[in-house]
Amino acid sequence: MxxxxxxxxxxxxxxxxxxxxxxxxxxxxxxxxxxxxxxxxxxxxxxxxxxxxxxxxxxxxxxxxxxxxxxxxxxxxxxxxxxxxxxxxxxxxxxxxxxxxxxxxxxxxxxxDANAAALGEMLYGTAKGMKNFVALTLGTGLGSGIIVDGKLLIGEHGTAGEIGHVNVDPAGRMCNCGLQGCLETYASVTGIKRTVFELMADRCEDSPLRKINFEEMTGTDISDAALKGDVIALTAFEKTGEILGSKMADTVAHLDPEAFILSGGLSKAGDILLKPIKRHMQKRLFNAYKGKIEVLLSNATSAEAVLGPAALAWLELDHLTHA
Amino acid sequence: MxxxxxxxxxxxxxxxxxxxxxxxxxxxxxxxxxxxxxxxxxxxxxxxxxxxxxxxxxxxxxxxxxxxxxxxxxxxxxxxxxxxxxxxxxxxxxxxxxxxxxxxxxxxxxxxDANAAALGEMLYGTAKGMKNFVALTLGTGLGSGIIVDGKLLIGEHGTAGEIGHVNVDPAGRMCNCGLQGCLETYASVTGIKRTVFELMADRCEDSPLRKINFEEMTGTDISDAALKGDVIALTAFEKTGEILGSKMADTVAHLDPEAFILSGGLSKAGDILLKPIKRHMQKRLFNAYKGKIEVLLSNATSAEAVLGPAALAWLELDHLTHA
Incomplete structure (x- = not known):
C-alpha cells in the first residue's frame, strides 16, 4: 500500500x-x-x-x-x-x-511562513499539546504566528500576527517596511547586528567584531564572540533581550498565552538570549500573568522548515474530512 | 406566557x-x-x-x-x-x-467587565455582525475585550485582553497595577487628567482648567474646555490620541481586526479624541493594514452597561443548547 x-x-x-x-x-x-x-x-x-x-x-x-x-x-x-x-x-x-x-x-x-511555522510547532514541535501560544521566528526579520484555542489566528483580512512590526521607538531605526522603530529592526539577526554596530560606535572596548564588515557579519559571529565573553556582543544580547522581552510582555497583555516558542538564527544563541528575554519580560508583565508564561526554544532544526507547511496541509485535510 | x-x-x-x-x-x-x-x-x-x-x-x-x-x-x-x-x-x-x-x-x-462589554457590542451594539474587533472602554482605567472569529479571546489562564497595561514608556507614569508607563495611565479619563496637569506645569497659556484641583477635575471639564478652544485641553487630547493611536497600531499588528469600538467617559469627547487617534494609528500601521481598520464610537449609552453581562449570559445559554 x-x-x-x-x-x-x-x-x-x-x-x-x-x-x-x-x-x-x-x-x-x-x-x-x-x-x-x-x-x-x-x-x-x-x-x-x-x-x-x-x-x-x-x-x-x-x-x-x-x-x-x-x-x-x-x-x-x-x-x-x-x-x-x-x-x-x-x-x-x-x-x-x-x-x-x-x-x-x-x-x-x-x-x-511564520504562521505555518507556528502550526508546525503545534503538531510536531515544542508546542505539541499547547492550545494558546506565540511562535516567533528570529531570522533576517521577526516573523510571528499566533495560536488561539488550538487554531491559527488569521484576522479579518488574513494578515494577523505581524509582531515584528510593533513599535519599539517612533524615532528609532528605519525598517524595510517603511515604518520606523519596528521590533524586527532590533530583535532579529539583522537587528542584533545593527545593535553591535551601534555599540562599536558608542563604546571603546576591543572586540573581534570590529574586524568584520557589516555585510559579512553573521549571527553566529556575534554569538561566538558572546560565548567567549566579548563585552560588545554580550551587551548586544542584553539589549536585544531587553527590547524583545519587554515587547513580549505587551503581547501577553493581548493574548494571555501559555508560552512563546522561539526559532530562527538568533534563537541558536540559547541562554545568552533567553536569560535577558525572560528577565525583562517578567519585569514588565502585568500581575495576572507573572510567573505563568513560558519562553522556550524550538527543538526543530532548520532542516525541518518543511514541517510548517506540512502541518498546514494536514490540518486542512482533517478539517475537510470533518466538515 | x-x-x-x-x-x-x-x-x-x-x-x-x-x-x-x-x-x-x-x-x-x-x-x-x-x-x-x-x-x-x-x-x-x-x-x-x-x-x-x-x-x-x-x-x-x-x-x-x-x-x-x-x-x-x-x-x-x-x-x-x-x-x-x-x-x-x-x-x-x-x-x-x-x-x-x-x-x-x-x-x-x-x-x-471589559470582556463582557465587547460581547454586548457584538450582540447588541456598534459591532453587530462583526467577527474580529477590539472593544476599548476608556473610563477610570482602560479596559479591553478582544473578539476573534466571533468569540471572546479568553487566553490560557482566563485573563487575555489587558491592553490597558501594554507599555508606553518604561520610565513613564506610575500605574495602580505596580508597573510603570502602562497605556491606561495616559489613555483613560484619569490618564488625560494627568496629561492636563503635566501640560499646566510645562506651558504658560491661561486655561479654565487651572481653576480646578486634581481630585475634582472630570473628563467633562477637559472636553468642555477643548470644545471652547482651550489650548491646554486640545493639546491633551492630541497627546492622548497620539499615544492611544500608536498603541492601537501595535494591537492591529497582533490581531488584524476589522475595527476598534471605543466607549467610556473619554470616548464622549467624540471627534476631538477620534481624529488624532485615527491619524496617529494610520501613520504607524504596517502596510498590510493601512486603510483597512475602522475606529468607531460605541452607540451604547452608559445606561446600557447591563447589555455586556446580558450578552454573556445569552451566549452561554445558546452554547449549552447547541452543545
Missing part, C-alpha cells in the same frame, strides 16, 4: 525547501534550492516544477500525495496571494495558490 | 447596575446602586440580594429568568473568581460565581 503524504513547500527569501511529509511529521525526503528572488516569479515556478518532479519520480511507486502546503513571506490565506513582499522581487501581487494548484493539479493550502 | 430574560449584573468600582434583559437586548427594567467597594464583600452581597429581590418581585408574574450574567473588574471566566482587584477592597480572591449561584439558585456566567 502506498504511503499518504503531503508535499510541503517553504519559500524563503534565500532558499526554498520542498519535502514529502507524512501525517506523523516524518520527512520522507526533501530538496533545497535557491529561490533567486531577484528574478521573475515564472523563473521560480520553472525551477519549482523541475525540482518537485525530480522528487516525485523517485518516490512515485510508494507514495500518494494528498495535497500541497505552502508557506511564504507575506502570504495571505484568504486571498491565496503573496502580497507586497519586501524580500521577493516578484511584484506587488502573486496569486501563488492558484498557480501551484494548476501546475501540480493538487489542492493547495497557503499561509504566511 | 412569561417572557424569557436573563439577570444582568455589572459590578463597577463605584456603581453596580442590575437589569432584566431579553434575548433581543431589550432592558425590561434596571436598578443602580453604590458598590461601596471599600466595605466587605458580604455587605455587597446583602445589598445585591435585596436589590435583586425588589426587582424580581415587581416582574415575577411576567418573566422567567433563565440565568445570570456577571461582569466585574478582574474577573476570571475560568476560575469563576475576582482576582486581586485594585479598585474593589474585597481582598485577593472572591469566588463570586459560586456565591451568586448559591444566593439566587441560578446558573451564572462570569467575565471581566
Amino acid at each position: 502506498s504511503k499518504e503524504v503531503v508535499l510541503s513547500i517553504d519559500i524563503g527569501g534565500t532558499l526554498t525547501k520542498v519535502g514529502l511529509v507524512n501525517r506523523e511529521g516524518k520527512v520522507l525526503d526533501k530538496i533545497v534550492f535557491k529561490t533567486d528572488a531577484q528574478h521573475q516569479f515564472s523563473n521560480f515556478m520553472d525551477k519549482l516544477k523541475l525540482e518537485v518532479e525530480t522528487l516525485i519520480i523517485k518516490w512515485i511507486d510508494v507514495i500518494h500525495i494528498l495535497s500541497i502546503g505552502v508557506g511564504a513571506p507575506n502570504a495571505n490565506s484568504y486571498t491565496g496571494q503573496i502580497e507586497n513582499p519586501p524580500n521577493l522581487k516578484w511584484g506587488g501581487i502573486t496569486p501563488i495558490k492558484k498557480i501551484i494548484e494548476q501546475t501540480f493539479d493538487l489542492p493547495v493550502s497557503l499561509a504566511n | 412569561s417572557k424569557e430574560v436573563v439577570l444582568s449584573i455589572d459590578i463597577g468600582g463605584t456603581l453596580t447596575k442590575v437589569g432584566l434583559v431579553n434575548r433581543e437586548g431589550k432592558v425590561l427594567d434596571k436598578i443602580v446602586f453604590k458598590t461601596d467597594a471599600q466595605h466587605q464583600f458580604s455587605n455587597f452581597m446583602d445589598k445585591l440580594k435585596l436589590e435583586v429581590e425588589t426587582l424580581i418581585i415587581k416582574w415575577i408574574d411576567v418573566i422567567h429568568i433563565l440565568s445570570i450574567g456577571v461582569g466585574a473588574p478582574n474577573a476570571n471566566s475560568y476560575t469563576g473568581q475576582i482576582e486581586n482587584p485594585p479598585n474593589l477592597k474585597w481582598g485577593g480572591i472572591t469566588p463570586i460565581k459560586k456565591i451568586i449561584e448559591q444566593t439566587f439558585d441560578l446558573p451564572v456566567s462570569l467575565a471581566n
Whole structure:
C-alpha cells in the first residue's frame, strides 16, 4: 500500500525547501534550492516544477500525495496571494495558490511562513499539546504566528500576527517596511547586528567584531564572540533581550498565552538570549500573568522548515474530512 | 406566557447596575446602586440580594429568568473568581460565581467587565455582525475585550485582553497595577487628567482648567474646555490620541481586526479624541493594514452597561443548547 503524504513547500527569501511529509511529521525526503528572488516569479515556478518532479519520480511507486502546503513571506490565506513582499522581487501581487494548484493539479493550502511555522510547532514541535501560544521566528526579520484555542489566528483580512512590526521607538531605526522603530529592526539577526554596530560606535572596548564588515557579519559571529565573553556582543544580547522581552510582555497583555516558542538564527544563541528575554519580560508583565508564561526554544532544526507547511496541509485535510 | 430574560449584573468600582434583559437586548427594567467597594464583600452581597429581590418581585408574574450574567473588574471566566482587584477592597480572591449561584439558585456566567462589554457590542451594539474587533472602554482605567472569529479571546489562564497595561514608556507614569508607563495611565479619563496637569506645569497659556484641583477635575471639564478652544485641553487630547493611536497600531499588528469600538467617559469627547487617534494609528500601521481598520464610537449609552453581562449570559445559554 502506498504511503499518504503531503508535499510541503517553504519559500524563503534565500532558499526554498520542498519535502514529502507524512501525517506523523516524518520527512520522507526533501530538496533545497535557491529561490533567486531577484528574478521573475515564472523563473521560480520553472525551477519549482523541475525540482518537485525530480522528487516525485523517485518516490512515485510508494507514495500518494494528498495535497500541497505552502508557506511564504507575506502570504495571505484568504486571498491565496503573496502580497507586497519586501524580500521577493516578484511584484506587488502573486496569486501563488492558484498557480501551484494548476501546475501540480493538487489542492493547495497557503499561509504566511511564520504562521505555518507556528502550526508546525503545534503538531510536531515544542508546542505539541499547547492550545494558546506565540511562535516567533528570529531570522533576517521577526516573523510571528499566533495560536488561539488550538487554531491559527488569521484576522479579518488574513494578515494577523505581524509582531515584528510593533513599535519599539517612533524615532528609532528605519525598517524595510517603511515604518520606523519596528521590533524586527532590533530583535532579529539583522537587528542584533545593527545593535553591535551601534555599540562599536558608542563604546571603546576591543572586540573581534570590529574586524568584520557589516555585510559579512553573521549571527553566529556575534554569538561566538558572546560565548567567549566579548563585552560588545554580550551587551548586544542584553539589549536585544531587553527590547524583545519587554515587547513580549505587551503581547501577553493581548493574548494571555501559555508560552512563546522561539526559532530562527538568533534563537541558536540559547541562554545568552533567553536569560535577558525572560528577565525583562517578567519585569514588565502585568500581575495576572507573572510567573505563568513560558519562553522556550524550538527543538526543530532548520532542516525541518518543511514541517510548517506540512502541518498546514494536514490540518486542512482533517478539517475537510470533518466538515 | 412569561417572557424569557436573563439577570444582568455589572459590578463597577463605584456603581453596580442590575437589569432584566431579553434575548433581543431589550432592558425590561434596571436598578443602580453604590458598590461601596471599600466595605466587605458580604455587605455587597446583602445589598445585591435585596436589590435583586425588589426587582424580581415587581416582574415575577411576567418573566422567567433563565440565568445570570456577571461582569466585574478582574474577573476570571475560568476560575469563576475576582482576582486581586485594585479598585474593589474585597481582598485577593472572591469566588463570586459560586456565591451568586448559591444566593439566587441560578446558573451564572462570569467575565471581566471589559470582556463582557465587547460581547454586548457584538450582540447588541456598534459591532453587530462583526467577527474580529477590539472593544476599548476608556473610563477610570482602560479596559479591553478582544473578539476573534466571533468569540471572546479568553487566553490560557482566563485573563487575555489587558491592553490597558501594554507599555508606553518604561520610565513613564506610575500605574495602580505596580508597573510603570502602562497605556491606561495616559489613555483613560484619569490618564488625560494627568496629561492636563503635566501640560499646566510645562506651558504658560491661561486655561479654565487651572481653576480646578486634581481630585475634582472630570473628563467633562477637559472636553468642555477643548470644545471652547482651550489650548491646554486640545493639546491633551492630541497627546492622548497620539499615544492611544500608536498603541492601537501595535494591537492591529497582533490581531488584524476589522475595527476598534471605543466607549467610556473619554470616548464622549467624540471627534476631538477620534481624529488624532485615527491619524496617529494610520501613520504607524504596517502596510498590510493601512486603510483597512475602522475606529468607531460605541452607540451604547452608559445606561446600557447591563447589555455586556446580558450578552454573556445569552451566549452561554445558546452554547449549552447547541452543545
